[in-house]
Amino acid sequence: MLDDTLLADPRALAALDSGGVLRSAATAGAQVRSAAQSAAEAGVGELAGGRPRALVLLRRPGASATSTGLLAALLGPGAPVPVVVTDTTPTWIGPLDVVIAHTAEETDAELADSVVLAVRRGAEVVLSAPGEGPVASAGAGRARLVEPRIPVPPGLDLPCALAVGLAVVQALGLLDSPLDPTLDALADVLDGEAERNQPGHEPFMNPAKSLALRLADHTPLLWGTDRLAAAVAVHGAAALATQAGVVAHAGEVTESAAAAGLVRAVDRGARGTDIFRDPFDDPDGAAEAPPVRLVLLATGEDDPGQVTLRRAGRGWPAADVAHPVDEVARGTRHAALLRAVLLASRLDVAAVYLGLATRTIEPA
Numbered sequence: 001m002l003d004d005t006l007l008a009d010p011r012a013l014a015a016l017d018s019g020g021v022l023r024s025a026a027t028a029g030a031q032v033r034s035a036a037q038s039a040a041e042a043g044v045g046e047l048a049g050g051r052p053r054a055l056v057l058l059r060r061p062g063a064s065a066t067s068t069g070l071l072a073a074l075l076g077p078g079a080p081v082p083v084v085v086t087d088t089t090p091t092w093i094g095p096l097d098v099v100i101a102h103t104a105e106e107t108d109a110e111l112a113d114s115v116v117l118a119v120r121r122g123a124e125v126v127l128s129a130p131g132e133g134p135v136a137s138a139g140a141g142r143a144r145l146v147e148p149r150i151p152v153p154p155g156l157d158l159p160c161a162l163a164v165g166l167a168v169v170q171a172l173g174l175l176d177s178p179l180d181p182t183l184d185a186l187a188d189v190l191d192g193e194a195e196r197n198q199p200g201h202e203p204f205m206n207p208a209k210s211l212a213l214r215l216a217d218h219t220p221l222l223w224g225t226d227r228l229a230a231a232v233a234v235h236g237a238a239a240l241a242t243q244a245g246v247v248a249h250a251g252e253v254t255e256s257a258a259a260a261g262l263v264r265a266v267d268r269g270a271r272g273t274d275i276f277r278d279p280f281d282d283p284d285g286a287a288e289a290p291p292v293r294l295v296l297l298a299t300g301e302d303d304p305g306q307v308t309l310r311r312a313g314r315g316w317p318a319a320d321v322a323h324p325v326d327e328v329a330r331g332t333r334h335a336a337l338l339r340a341v342l343l344a345s346r347l348d349v350a351a352v353y354l355g356l357a358t359r360t361i362e363p364a
Contacts, residue, residue: 002216006357007209010199013356018363021243021352022199024152028159028345029191034149035128035163036183042144044126044164045181047171052124053096054082055174057165058089060111062154064102066235066344067161071100071169073227074337080174089114095122100168102161104154106133115139128164155242158235158344159190177333189328189338190345197349208349211295214320215240216354218293220248221266222347223256225307228340229297236297236347243351245360253296257312265292270318298323299339301330322346 006012013022039045055075057068068085075083084090088110089099099118103111106129115138118125125143129135136145146164148157163183170179179185197208204210222237224230230252237250249262257263269291296319298304304323309315324346328338355361 002213002354002357003359004213004216004357007203007212007353013199016356016359016363017361019153019361021153021156021356021361022349024156025345025349025352026194026198027150027152027156028194028341028348029187029189031148031150031152031157031159032163032183032187032190035146035160036167036181036187038146038149039126039144039164039167040181042126042146044144044146044167045171047098047124047126047168048173050172052081052098052172053094054084054098055079055169055172056090056093056097056099056118056123057083057085058099058101058111058114059085059087060101060103060105060108062104063156063158063161066158066231066238067102067165068100069231069234070162070228070340070344071165073231074340075169075174076227081172089117089123091117093118093121093123097123098168098172099123099125100128100165101125102128102157102164103135104130104148104157106130106135108135111135112138115143119143126164126168128161155239156348158348159341162341179334185334186338186341189342192327193342193345194349197346208346209353211320211322211346211350212353212357215246215293215295215350216357217290219290220246221256221262221292221294222248222250223253223294223296224251225253225296225298225304225311226300226336227252228299228336229343232299232340232343232347233297235344236351239348239351240354243348243361244355244358246351246354253308254311257314262292266294266316266319269293270316294319296321296323297343299336299343301335 059068112134119142127143131147222233224233233250237248240246
């Protein structure tokens with residue numbers, strides 16, 4: 001059960017978080033800056049001037065799954081080169097292709113095999129991984145190895161993974177508008193979000209605590225109103241599972257709206273609970289599934305309600321809406337990307353707060 005008083009008590013939170021998970025979650029901005037610098041030192045910038053036949057994003061367990069989804073959504077169907085998201089290196093890989101891979105698990109044997117195949121075929125490989133172990137050894141001397149410099153618990157390394165991927169697509173000139181090579185704008189947004197979400201802030205001033213309280217004792221439905229937001233939703237579901245043991249549904253709003261059972265559950269929740277219902281008349285009621293909580297995630301410029309109505313044919317006025325236009329103003333350069341990383345960070349911290357408040361995260 002959720003101990004909601006814990007979220008209002010910074011000292012109790014600090015005592016329970018003996019492993020420093022909250023502190024690690026607050027390093028998102030530092031991870032971005034560190035990864036951007038490490039990518040530069042690894043020679044990622046030397047990829048500039050070339051246009052690959054294909055960009056291959058190797059999707060591995062953990063943050064890699066989200067970073068590949070975000071990169072693919074960012075580049076979109078109009079990318080100047082084919083973008084292939086795959087679990088292993090395709091057999092057609094060759095010297096005209098670029099491969100990006102990230103892992104926090106240095107013993108990922110399947111990834112090690114993929115790296116061996118890619119470098120043997122002459123592809124450019126950018127590998128974000130620990131400096132020791134089979135994965136790093138697989139690309140030794142032939143892959144551009146970007147080692148993480150800020151250690152974090154499992155599931156909190158998305159900023160590093162995404163920063164390395166962004167450094168590569170930036171060097172290849174695949175973005176419509178270039179990014180700052182140091183990724184300072186990205187890091188600044190994450191630093192601002194970490195400041196808002198610090199344990200000393202009351203829940204009504206802390207968006208991550210507020211989100212954790214809203215999701216507590218519910219089955220979260222995280223629906224993105226655009227491609228980037230849908231990728232963030234998938235990350236949010238993974239974060240809730242990793243940090244809080246919460247099962248959530250994530251997807252794009254158009255596809256999710258076709259799940260009739262979920263839609264009915266959302267509509268039932270919007271009608272509220274019957275105040276005259278006697279729980280003793282239904283002895284099995286305690287075994288019912290937790291009610292759903294719909295959260296619409298948005299990274300674009302348009303109002304999420306209008307986007308949902310246009311894309312899904314209806315709206316959900318009772319849904320929570322996460323559209324951080326106050327933090328990243330409309331018209332800001334790369335606004336959608338900045339909002340996406342902000343929302344991903346908020347979901348990470350909310351999941352950690354939820355994990356601490358339910359004692360799912362065990363003391364170190």
